[in-house]
Amino acid sequence: MHGDAIEQKLGYKFRDEGLLTQALTHRSHGSPNNERLEFLGDSVLNCVIAHLLFERFTALTEGDLSRVRANMVNQQSLFDVASGLELGQYVMLGQGELQSGGSGRPSILADALEAIIGAVFLDAGFVAASGVIQTLFDSVISTLDPAAVTKDPKTRLQELLQGKRMSLPAYSVVSVSGAAHDQSFRVECLVSAMSIQTFGEGSSRRAAEQDAAQSAIDIATAGG
Amino acid sequence: MHGDAIEQKLGYKFRDEGLLTQALTHRSHGSPNNERLEFLGDSVLNCVIAHLLFERFTALTEGDLSRVRANMVNQQSLFDVASGLELGQYVMLGQGELQSGGSGRPSILADALEAIIGAVFLDAGFVAASGVIQTLFDSVISTLDPAAVTKDPKTRLQELLQGKRMSLPAYSVVSVSGAAHDQSFRVECLVSAMSIQTFGEGSSRRAAEQDAAQSAIDIATAGG
Numbered sequence: 001m002h003g004d005a006i007e008q009k010l011g012y013k014f015r016d017e018g019l020l021t022q023a024l025t026h027r028s029h030g031s032p033n034n035e036r037l038e039f040l041g042d043s044v045l046n047c048v049i050a051h052l053l054f055e056r057f058t059a060l061t062e063g064d065l066s067r068v069r070a071n072m073v074n075q076q077s078l079f080d081v082a083s084g085l086e087l088g089q090y091v092m093l094g095q096g097e098l099q100s101g102g103s104g105r106p107s108i109l110a111d112a113l114e115a116i117i118g119a120v121f122l123d124a125g126f127v128a129a130s131g132v133i134q135t136l137f138d139s140v141i142s143t144l145d146p147a148a149v150t151k152d153p154k155t156r157l158q159e160l161l162q163g164k165r166m167s168l169p170a171y172s173v174v175s176v177s178g179a180a181h182d183q184s185f186r187v188e189c190l191v192s193a194m195s196i197q198t199f200g201e202g203s204s205r206r207a208a209e210q211d212a213a214q215s216a217i218d219i220a221t222a223g224g
Numbered sequence: 225m226h227g228d229a230i231e232q233k234l235g236y237k238f239r240d241e242g243l244l245t246q247a248l249t250h251r252s253h254g255s256p257n258n259e260r261l262e263f264l265g266d267s268v269l270n271c272v273i274a275h276l277l278f279e280r281f282t283a284l285t286e287g288d289l290s291r292v293r294a295n296m297v298n299q300q301s302l303f304d305v306a307s308g309l310e311l312g313q314y315v316m317l318g319q320g321e322l323q324s325g326g327s328g329r330p331s332i333l334a335d336a337l338e339a340i341i342g343a344v345f346l347d348a349g350f351v352a353a354s355g356v357i358q359t360l361f362d363s364v365i366s367t368l369d370p371a372a373v374t375k376d377p378k379t380r381l382q383e384l385l386q387g388k389r390m391s392l393p394a395y396s397v398v399s400v401s402g403a404a405h406d407q408s409f410r411v412e413c414l415v416s417a418m419s420i421q422t423f424g425e426g427s428s429r430r431a432a433e434q435d436a437a438q439s440a441i442d443i444a445t446a447g448g
Binding site: 035036038039040042043044046047050051054060061062065066121125126127 | 259260262263264266267268270271274275278284285286289290345349350351
């Protein structure tokens with residue numbers, strides 16, 4: 001354990017160093033490990049980020065806040081922050097995980113980071129955890145572009161695919177039902193490059209397409 | 225507004241009564257309304273409950289903790305707590321919602337309850353919100369049966385369906401692949417009464433069935 005170095009980067013000194021040790025212990029290394037702390041830390045992180053976004057982006061709706069948070073708290077962003085802390089050097093793994101490169105695996109490092117947040121919360125409470133989270137996510141927060149998630153779903157899906165150099169989604173009307181002035185459209189959205197097929201509904205073709213595009217984005221960005 | 229009565233039941237007196245008013249204002253009534261507070265309150269509630277469960281059920285894995293929480297924090301349980309507070313009497317709705325019975329609608333009351341939690345958090349911080357949540361969810365917590373969610377998925381799915389007097393799921397092997405000592409089973413689980421079809425995979429037929437049963441439970445209990 002090199003707790004001091006991590007604590008310096010966190011800007012936080014543990015009262016109970018055992019909590020930090022546990023947070024850095026992967027299940028492959030034995031028990032107690034960081035799995036329960038990760039559960040706790042995940043919820044603390046989501047709560048603190050919700051509060052930060054709530055205070056900072058007073059014009060965003062709850063749907064937009066939720067999307068900004070999902071963009072901000074996911075495996076990739078957690079891995080980036082964990083890499084900044086060089087957690088790979090400190091995380092304790094079993095022999096098998098160690099040999100197969102576990103100390104560089106995004107899921108392992110992201111989980112350890114959440115466990116550390118859970119450990120700070122247990123060690124000193126919500127305000128302390130909130131401070132550490134603000135330190136860790138400072139650069140993520142300051143580069144946030146809420147406009148990017150408040151664009152309409154079709155635009156965002158298109159930009160997402162262009163960013164991956166993938167071909168654009170194909171929309172097609174599956175069915176139209178209802179009387180002339182109360183029609184309901186059902187539209188399919190196909191993102192063949194990602195094997196994603198979604199459906200959307202709405203009172204206009206455009207609304208149904210936006211609905212289907214949002215579902216496709218949710219699937220394309222899930223697992224974070 | 226009859227803030228006093230609600231505050232008595234919450235065991236909490238707002239410094240800023242405007243926050244309580246906003247928490248009780250449905251979007252149909254105008255703006256500012258409770259939608260952003262609901263986003264915040266939802267994350268505070270999930271965090272506080274995560275902490276309570278973490279401390280109380282020290283033997284549960286993170287997967288079990290997550291399931292117990294999902295069983296505990298859902299629209300039905302929030303509606304039950306909101307009903308105990310008689311929130312329907314206080315929530316402010318637009319004309320249309322009012323006439324269509326919005327003051328008794330589970331989603332509206334559950335959202336208002338989460339917004340109140342968000343309002344307490346903003347008014348006085350995490351510890352105050354945690355205290356209010358413990359007061360509100362006291363009876364839910366004390367009747368929790370963690371054994372009910374730590375049973376294996378097939379057993380839970382069976383009990384879930386029996387509780388609804390529905391016929392039992394049908395499992396069937398879809399495919400078996402791999403060499404003799406490294407086989408992978410793919411199993412279908414059909415819950416015809418709920419139009420649910422899921423698939424599961426595993427290194428044994430039984431493991432694949434459990435996997436498919438868990439997916440079926442997730443779908444059957446989603447939307448809470």
